[in-house]
Amino acid sequence: xxxxxTYDQAMVDARVEEFRDQCRRRLEGKLTEDQFKxxxxxxxxxxxxxxxxxxxxVPYGTLSGDQMRALAxxxxxxDRGYGHFTTRQNIQYNWIKLEDAGDILADLASVEMxxxxxxxxxxxxxxxxxxxxxxxxxxxxxxxxxxxxRQWSSFHPEFAYxxxxxxxxxxxSKTDRAAMKLHDIGIRIVERANEDGGAELGASFYVGGGMxxxxxxxxxxxxxxxxxRLITYAEACLRVYNRHGRRDNKYKAxxxxxVHELGAEEYTRQVEAxxxxxxxxxxxxPFAELERIRTFFADPEFRAAEEASASGEPAxxxxxxxxxxxxxxxxxxxxAPGYVSAVISLKPVGGIPGDATAEQMRLMADxxxxxGFDELRVMHTQNIVLPHVHKSDLPAxxxxxxxxxxxxxxxxxxxxxxACPGLDYCSLANARSIPVAQKISERFEASGKGEALGELKLxxxxxxxxxxxxxxxxxxxLGVDRKGVENYQLSLGGSEAEDTALAKITGPGFSEDGIVDxxxxxxxxxxxERTEGERFLDTYRRIGMTPFKxxxxx
Amino acid sequence: MRILTGNDLKTxxxxxxxxxxxxxxxxxxxxxxxxxxxxxRREESARRVNVPYVIDAELEGGSPRPAHxxxxxxxxxxxxxxxxxxxxADPDIGKWVI
Numbered sequence: 001x002x003x004x005x006t007y008d009q010a011m012v013d014a015r016v017e018e019f020r021d022q023c024r025r026r027l028e029g030k031l032t033e034d035q036f037k038x039x040x041x042x043x044x045x046x047x048x049x050x051x052x053x054x055x056x057x058v059p060y061g062t063l064s065g066d067q068m069r070a071l072a073x074x075x076x077x078x079d080r081g082y083g084h085f086t087t088r089q090n091i092q093y094n095w096i097k098l099e100d101a102g103d104i105l106a107d108l109a110s111v112e113m114x115x116x117x118x119x120x121x122x123x124x125x126x127x128x129x130x131x132x133x134x135x136x137x138x139x140x141x142x143x144x145x146x147x148x149x150r151q152w153s154s155f156h157p158e159f160a161y162x163x164x165x166x167x168x169x170x171x172x173s174k175t176d177r178a179a180m181k182l183h184d185i186g187i188r189i190v191e192r193a194n195e196d197g198g199a200e201l202g203a204s205f206y207v208g209g210g211m212x213x214x215x216x217x218x219x220x221x222x223x224x225x226x227x228x229r230l231i232t233y234a235e236a237c238l239r240v241y242n243r244h245g246r247r248d249n250k251y252k253a254x255x256x257x258x259v260h261e262l263g264a265e266e267y268t269r270q271v272e273a274x275x276x277x278x279x280x281x282x283x284x285x286p287f288a289e290l291e292r293i294r295t296f297f298a299d300p301e302f303r304a305a306e307e308a309s310a311s312g313e314p315a316x317x318x319x320x321x322x323x324x325x326x327x328x329x330x331x332x333x334x335x336a337p338g339y340v341s342a343v344i345s346l347k348p349v350g351g352i353p354g355d356a357t358a359e360q361m362r363l364m365a366d367x368x369x370x371x372g373f374d375e376l377r378v379m380h381t382q383n384i385v386l387p388h389v390h391k392s393d394l395p396a397x398x399x400x401x402x403x404x405x406x407x408x409x410x411x412x413x414x415x416x417x418x419a420c421p422g423l424d425y426c427s428l429a430n431a432r433s434i435p436v437a438q439k440i441s442e443r444f445e446a447s448g449k450g451e452a453l454g455e456l457k458l459x460x461x462x463x464x465x466x467x468x469x470x471x472x473x474x475x476x477x478l479g480v481d482r483k484g485v486e487n488y489q490l491s492l493g494g495s496e497a498e499d500t501a502l503a504k505i506t507g508p509g510f511s512e513d514g515i516v517d518x519x520x521x522x523x524x525x526x527x528x529e530r531t532e533g534e535r536f537l538d539t540y541r542r543i544g545m546t547p548f549k550x551x552x553x554x
Numbered sequence: 555m556r557i558l559t560g561n562d563l564k565t566x567x568x569x570x571x572x573x574x575x576x577x578x579x580x581x582x583x584x585x586x587x588x589x590x591x592x593x594x595r596r597e598e599s600a601r602r603v604n605v606p607y608v609i610d611a612e613l614e615g616g617s618p619r620p621a622h623x624x625x626x627x628x629x630x631x632x633x634x635x636x637x638x639x640x641x642x643a644d645p646d647i648g649k650w651v652i
Binding site for chain 2: 026027029033047049050051052080094095096097098099352423424425427429432434435438481484485486
């Protein structure tokens with residue numbers, strides 16, 4: 001994985017000292033809250049419902065064992081012993097003291113991490129496929145390009161005050177595991193035949209997607225940008241947005257509104273004109289920099305497929321039903337023979353989606369170091385991945401996870417719920433998300449229907465900002481405030497995968513308990529109506545909304 | 555009644571105006587109707603509180619109960635982590651919020 005050079009480290013260290021001084025001045029009363037707020041937000045420090053909240057960037061979701069261990073130490077030393085992994089592959093701490101903020105950022109900097117640009121109207125953390133560098137279906141590892149974009153967008157002076165926040169995702173496979181088309185810019189690295197009969201790589205640009213109060217799927221504005229022009233094209237996209245994006249109304253300030261109002265064709269025309277202008281301006285980093293970055297993402301030295309484990313785990317473990325179920329559900333095919341990517345579920349039945357204790361983080365760090373080439377990934381679905389695990393080591397990995405409450409075999413099932421912090425933590429929320437997630441996972445565990453339902457992605461947001469991706473859930477739930485009482489709207493048919501779709505609202509909302517019943521009712525319609533091999537989403541697309549509405553409201 | 559709340563500048567903790575100081579416990583809050591702006595201005599400039607604001611509340615069993623659920627969650631802590639609330643030993647405290 002990427003390691004900081006002296007420039008990276010110097011920039012982050014300088015920012016730590018700058019923010020430490022700003023915090024000191026705030027505490028001494030030399031800065032008002034109005035003056036301080038934009039400064040703290042630039043460093044990921046929010047004031048939330050109960051305390052300050054710090055959002056730490058995990059670039060494209062990649063972490064080393066040491067970094068995960070540092071996150072655990074921060075949770076224990078400065079917070080309340082846990083952290084919350086988010087839908088943008090970051091981690092948040094909910095109980096931060098302002099007087100500790102400088103020390104926390106210094107601790108992060110010591111392991112090449114920071115909280116810069118995790119808030120504010122700037123380019124946020126670049127997200128990517130959590131199986132990048134491991135997936136059997138990718139054309140190339142997208143992370144070197146994500147890293148190049150990270151370096152370009154960090155402290156970019158022209159894009160520090162955009163009309164609104166800006167999110168970029170990069171993938172390199174047809175299967176979309178990063179909700180790419182629901183980002184301000186989604187980039188898919190693609191392969192095409194060239195004139196010499198060989199193949200060349202380029203980038204498809206999807207611009208103007210997003211969730212929030214006005215969900216939109218990004219149109220493709222350029223199917224093939226040469227990779228040695230990636231940054232120049234991205235800069236052109238940003239420049240047109242920065243020039244014309246609305247600053248008079250924050251609800252219409254995202255790039256999706258600009259692309260929608262201009263029309264994709266006109267926006268593209270302007271981007272192409274800007275791109276042509278930029279081509280000889282020296283925007284693109286030297287190719288040598290990309291080559292330097294690539295060296296950090298070289299494949300580890302994979303063992304032979306048939307090699308046995310040295311873990312010492314008894315052979316009988318491999319035949320345990322619980323282990324076999326976990327392998328079947330929570331592992332993903334790997335490009336290297338004999339390997340898989342193993343998903344560590346942060347969704348125990350009745351648990352809080354995305355939360356991990358310091359002890360659990362340390363265990364995951366240990367497992368990464370012992371069995372996973374010292375790599376971990378944060379998924380946007382709020383789970384953690386060990387991207388490179390030899391199959392012979394899986395019993396030992398599972399045994400350790402099982403002992404720590406991290407072996408729930410529910411990847412992409414109804415218990416694998418995305419839920420934002422909601423009204424339990426977030427000052428923007430209108431309703432609580434987490435209790436609904438807990439009740440749904442408990443309901444389906446008790447009924448035993450979870451396994452029968454197969455792939456069913458359920459996503460819950462506590463307000464219209466849609467941090468819980470409810471627009472993209474096969475089943476989506478949006479919490480609203482109805483005269484001071486929590487109420488929950490049900491949506492069906494969304495997807496954030498390669499078949500991206502926006503969910504449609506079923507009808508009037510439900511109470512907290514009513515929404516749990518409603519989800520079960522919708523699941524029962526699927527179980528009744530499905531044909532062989534159909535997922536919930538497939539059945540919904542085939543039969544439409546009517547049978548679900550009839551079951552829910554008649 | 556109207557009660558004054560904010561966050562402690564140093565710790566970010568939710569606090570409530572008691573008439574002479576700030577308390578972590580909403581039960582200690584007093585009615586500030588008519589005096590909220592003056593108190594908020596004075597206390598913020600003294601850096602004893604961050605972004606104070608006034609909310610509606612009702613007296614319930616002699617103690618103020620914020621009128622809106624968001625303020626009740628602020629007053630208690632996350633309903634999904636009773637161990638982190640101000641009343642971790644009370645198994646029914648979540649009902650006070652809802």
